[in-house]
Amino acid sequence: MSEGQIDEGLRAELQRQGVWVTSMQELYNWGRKNSIWPLQFGLACCAIEMIATAASRYDIARFGGEVFRPSPRQADLMIVAGTVTKKMAPQIVRLYNQMPDPKYVISMGACAISGGPFKQGYNVLKGIDRYIPVDVYIPGCPPRPEALLHAFMELQRKIDEQKLSGAGKAEFLKPEQPSEFPVPAFGEHDLNPTANKDVYHPPNLERV
């Protein structure tokens, strides 16, 4: 049995006797995953879908994510909803840096993942994962609110599985892991650097 886990049989037995047993990790993660506060900002048409998700019809409040915070200091989740232009990218990274740990990123829509239809253009960043680590990607142009809810549930699952101690503990609990990433500077034609090598690992093309 791993650390922080309770034997299911013992727990059931105790519960029958009126004793509710949990672990610190379960309680902590249960609280975290059910009150994910997203950062309130939108970049393009995906933001409209995000707003629809927050409104009554789709109601992200059912998952504890209705508290959109206008300050990065109070936010747990960054939903990169829309096209990230090269002019906007440094501000996104700066906002990410200002969020306190633990923090998560959902890359919403084709543009935020890869630049989408603007990938071959001169002014759009080819994916926000070049500068900050992304937890969940949602494809779509734009993704429907259901897709965002699915990503939200996926993120909850991910949070639930994070360990608080031991060798496999969550990245944000390791002091040596960076929680801030360098903000790219404006260059003569492109951002400088064009990608953070520590964060971005593109697929390696091999010919056979």
Next chain:
Amino acid sequence: METLEQIKNRAELAARGAKIDIVPNPGPSGQSSLLIDNEHALEVAKFLRDHAALSFDFCSNVTGVDWLDRTIKKTTKVKQVVDGVEKEVDQTTEEKIPGYLEAVYHLYSMKLKHGPLIIRMRAANRADAHMPSLTPIWRSAELQEREIFDLYGIRFDGHPDLRRILMWDEFVDHPMRKDYVPPDDFEWEPTPHDEVLARAKQHYPPRPQQDGAEKITAAPQS
């Protein structure tokens, strides 16, 4: 609204020395436009706005166009004497049109409810293109002239605040010009095709060494 010829004649009378050409538009919209010389553009614009019968008080749209050098082939029928017999022969002439940068303004009149009147200005010098700003006449042109400056590199003389608007200040080129070459920042493309494929091929790693097996061909059938 008066016809384009009438407006042209009125404007030429009002602004002495102004050289105005009509640029025909043979398309379905038929929206021909007035090409105004840069020296008198401000004067002509002021006239178009203030004249009681015209009153173009609203500039709805300003845009830039980049025309590269081009050649136009024209075929005309010419009568020629061939072997003592007069014949009609097709003669092709090539006309070289040097490139220029252009700003196009769409004007409407809110007061008289007519429009659009389209006026153009041209600048031939790509390296240092200058035009008079019409922002003092129509305030709505301010941001759009900044956009043209940013993306096409036309300097509008007399503009109150000529800065880049879409690209960042450190950017050096004008990306909407047709000869703009973006930096080769090709990274990875899952399904490249057409132009992107040509670009992607330059970044593919070299093929691994061949072992000779690909040269074996089927034995000739007897």
